[in-house]
Amino acid sequence: xxxxxxxxxxxxxxxxATTLWNFYxxxxxPFRFKSRHLPQARLWQAKTRKALVETMGFQDLPRVAxxxxxx
Numbered sequence: 001x002x003x004x005x006x007x008x009x010x011x012x013x014x015x016x017a018t019t020l021w022n023f024y025x026x027x028x029x030p031f032r033f034k035s036r037h038l039p040q041a042r043l044w045q046a047k048t049r050k051a052l053v054e055t056m057g058f059q060d061l062p063r064v065a066x067x068x069x070x071x
Contacts, residue, residue: 010019026032031048035041053059 006014031040031044031051033044035044
């Protein structure tokens, strides 16, 4: 019985990155950097930073001391 050896170089669907690259469309990214002047760049930076904090979600927790203590 013959064995057919396949790998991602022969069959692109075996490479997970191929599917991920199909979803990659930087021209449609809502926060892509396209500023030409400093004030416009700073506005983009502020808007993007705010969106990142909202996405991360845990930035609104109260600060804690870095020293551990036993509960």
